[in-house]
Amino acid sequence: MNNKVKQSKLKILLAISIIMAIGSYFLYFHHLFKQDRDFGFVDTENITMDYTIYPSTIPENQLLRIKEAEKLYHQAFDDQIFYTVRDPDKLVKFIKHAWQWDKNAMPYYYDLLHWHDFYDENKEEGMMSFTEFMKKYRHQLVDNTGKPLVEPVVFKKPDMNIYLRNKFADLKYPKFAYEKGWEFSPCTGNNNEEYLPCTDEQLKESIKYFTYALEDGYHCYEHLTARMLFQEGYHYKDNDFKKINKLTEYRKSLTPEDLKQAIDYTEIMAEHSSIIGILRVTEAYLYGLGREQDLVKAYAWTL
Template identity: 60%
Template sequence: MIMVISLYQLYFNQSSDNQVNVGFVESENLIRDLTIYPSTIPENQLLRIHEAEELYRSSFEDGTFFGVTNPEKLVKLVKHAWQWDKNAMPYYYKLVFWADSYDEKGKEYDIVMMSFNEFMQKYRNQLVDNAGNPLSEPDIFKSIKIRGYLWDKFADLKYPYFAYNKSFSYAPRRFDEQGMTRPSPDEQLEKSIEYLNYAIEGGYHCYEALTARILFQQGRQYKDQKYEQLNKLTEYRRALKSDDLKQAIDYAQLMAEHSSIIGILRMTEAYFYGLGREQDPVKAYAWSLLSDYAKQKITEIGNNLAWHAYQLPPVWEYNKQIQQRLEQMLTPTGKQAALDYLEILKTKIVTWDYNEWRDQIDDF
């Protein structure tokens, strides 16, 4: 598909192959090729998501000062982006966005970095493919207006980086004057779920966000901005189908098996209330005891595996409430059965560092 954008486009002005002035300027009557092409790089040489991010972080500074910190790494990033490596492209676009923000004041602090324009002029001849052929910047990068088009199309094509970021545009964090989360329409939640599923297919471990979108009208695990009021499983979206509820609990179990505190709580709730699982007080009690065990592990390791330490008090409190009710319900035999099942659950924990697993991205 070829799309035409003609009037008042913002674009890069390239004066020659060896001199490139990077920056967005206005022009008229330009015909751009906005086709999204397959990469010309062999599949086994394409950057993984985390590799592309690391190349960007280690080659360009866009914080207090702006400039190139490692030209060799930046050459690699640009070469991949210009050859349609989808994981490199958003970081190249970010480079272009910051190109005119080079801060000369950095030199006053002995932070000497070259600007992106200087980099392009000095290293333009190194931007070649594996056969040594000069590369050209794809048209799709040459307009700041293309960002929305680029991001949306890549998200719809199920590229995980873009799908992950797109998912949050449908379930933004919106709070009222009292700091309570505003509910999201079902249609927006379903679109967010769609893109989160694309991201998971591409290696993201974003089950925490996904279960919140599936289960709750706010699209979040908490009702408020300060993380003091937890959404309870009994408050699930009434439009939710039973199969979707079960799937959400399946995801919660996966989180729990990687030591997610909120995942463990959802499993306790699921068996206690019979939501997404058959009602089973013995298993509910075992999961609640696993939460206590996880709390102990968090203390031993120093909170480095906590879901988020400041968010956990409402989880502990609610877990204790359910646990006390179960203790009144169960016979000594039932409690012993729960203790036996607890030992089985402990063996199913893949890692006690949930944060590390949550932030991992599998190869794509």
């Protein structure tokens, strides 16, 4: 009887040991999987989305300009052919900016998160995937005091990319304001060949965002004046650039002050040899729209 009891206890202990071993096995590989996926970032399984737009912790004089951010991103990562890390040191610098809320770097980091999944492990020898990069260089992602950085939770959901772009546009960041301006106009028909009249509200929103972009350094005079002057929101009537709007077809709701402002902008374009700018200033003097009618000046602008 005692032997049977002992055997029974041994079987129970053996079963418990097997269950514990299997549990440890799954926990271990779950940890590895999660580690590969998150690289020690924010836990993707327990996200509480934070919609706050935080100021950057990087000193203002060290923030990247939009062209600098774009250049640094493309120097650091190949998102065209191999989807690999080009320069680890530059990628460390780029990610530091993105993770510290440098607004101009953040959209390109979203691009990186999208494209790095296209990396093929069978590519040429010596290429480094983003996953490999993070395992090797994660410890270098620190702030100026040496404190480890954490990937902002906003990068854990791709939909947040659109949310942030819209918020940055409203905060008058020029690149995002410029992109936002295109959402409202020009207005196209079903065949997408000819432009249709936009509503005044659409043009108002488009003008607002292009003005934001212009005020902060984007030279988008042509796009802005098109929205100010024409109901279609474009200087041309069609996508093939075969039919152009005449200045006499300007928006009837346009005030004299806004008409003059639009011509002021086109004159800046004309002074920089823009054909559209020269045409509009010539028309302005020819028809007396936004300028006092002056046929001599109209002729002079055509020379």
